Amino acid sequence: MLDIADELHRWCERGLPFAVATVVGTSGSAPRPAGAALAVDGAGNVIGSVSGGCVEGAVYDLCQEALSGDGPATVLQRFGYSDEDAFAVGLTCGGDIDILVQRIDPAERPEVAGGLAAAVSRETAAVARIVTGPDDLLGRALLVRADGSYEGSFGDDLRDRTAAAETVAMLAAGRTGTLVIGADGSRCGVPLTVLVESSVPPPRLLVFGAIDFAAALVRAGTFLGYRVTVCDARPVFATARRFPDAHEVVADWPHRYLDAETRAGRLDGRTAICVLTHDAKFDIPLLEQALRLPVAYVGAMGSRRTHLERLDRLREAGLTDLDLARLHSPIGLDLGARTPEETAVSIAAEIIAHRHGGTGRPLTGAHTPIHHDTTAVRAS
Template structure:
């Protein structure tokens, strides 16, 4: 649901009731992950998707039915799997299975949902936990959890609320969306309840070092993928907003000094991506010496294989261990035969995506590996996990 927060927040601000269908469980080669949503308002307008097209019509009709029931509408949990008779109409042609929870949302009567959507639309950190499995009378109840500990809403029981809030904070800290099981009485045992915890966190950061033409293309690719992109170079004549209009920030500073300052200020996390394109040892080595000691999502450096071997020797001399060096993606990018800045940016972006999701980068044609991998990316409103 938070993946379409911009539209739903606008509907809430206008006081428009809507029905939202949310994927709450998947199996097999399902096209969307838990949290993906399709919403329909009273005028029939639709936003989002639960399956990439396979069952959209059936889910749309279900949303309209729930919405038409008005205030008396009860949440509906519906399973969609492969149908031999008419896969595209009522099943998933991909062969997977999804469970979808459809519920009516009246913004005035669901302040916790409205607040969660407002937080996600503005890029703030928040988590919303909804009951998606258990007694019918509890389905759809929601709890909003803020990182500082504030809670809005209730699942109907104080102990249950406390347990759910703790689970939600854990997923929020990791920037993950997923399902958890608790007991109906709030314990970790007893009659089971399933919670879908959706999280919203600020966009992850991409730091691109080196104000060159390849960097301009990579900045555009990073912005397209939903990263908040910073371009940094020590040379003021090259590091200008005019040359990098797609960057969220252009910084003139020595790369290693800027990275260290951002880390000290707490503005980097385990989702941060660092791409070193400077092609100059006096910039690369001090920067990589710091970056490879940090728990970052990805660290890559441009250069030939000969440059890479020389770089490894210099980093070992600086005290880095082989375990640290193993985290370095160099030469940066996947083997696409790239030549132009745009092709090279695509190569680098593809490697970042593959690394984030646990993909191999190999062609899917003829492969026997899963199309969708289990590694869950950190979610933010411009980059939903899908």
């Protein structure tokens, strides 16, 4: 739902009721992840997508029924591939998809309206909704803040506190997905499945080394939704004119800038660090810090010989084999890349694969899942 927050927030500001269909569970080759949404207003206008086209018509009808009162205001519907008729309402690409359709009246759902407002302003907050469980609980929502405070209710204080605590853990990682808690608020018993949709500031991509390869990587990172910073100790190269797609360009020693950002608390478990400097006096002190940080990805450009020499220097600086195992070097996937743009694709692909647990192998002839499901969490 938060993926279409801009338009939904405008509807809320106007007090318009709408129906929103949200992907809450997938299996097989379902095309959209949990949290993807389609919404319909009272005039029949539609935004978003839940399946890339396979079941949009049927979902639209469910939304219309929820708005008009001809159907339930909240309903969970499963769609899957139909062997009998490939043109039946189902996922022609295979797999199954569970969709929660819910009528939202902004004045009666302030926690949902608040979550949409937070997403639009890029605040850190999450909307948690019950998506499987007793009918009287289906669709109930909490708006959870990073400090653990929350608005709304699941109908029970202990249930609310448990769900809020588990939601905060997912929010801290910037994750959208499902978790399971006990219906009585304990961490066992009859299960409730809760969809957590996290709204967090965009992840950061720190590119060290103001070179032509960096310019291409900046464009790729921006396209992928990262907030991109370029840093280089040489002011003549680290200029906004050379990197117009970067959100910021910093002229400073890389390790000094990284230390300042760490101390300021502006890095997190989603941050990607790419070292393209090709110079030991920059690389070594920078990597010595970066490989000790709880960030998502650290990669460094260079030949295999440079990589081996770099490992020796880092060991001399006190890094362990466990620390060094986190280093992606030579950086990127083996695409046979030559140009800066091709190299940027190679690096971006490795970051994506690392984030989602992908193998980087061709899907043709592979027997691995197309979509890696890492969203379901059992409270423990």
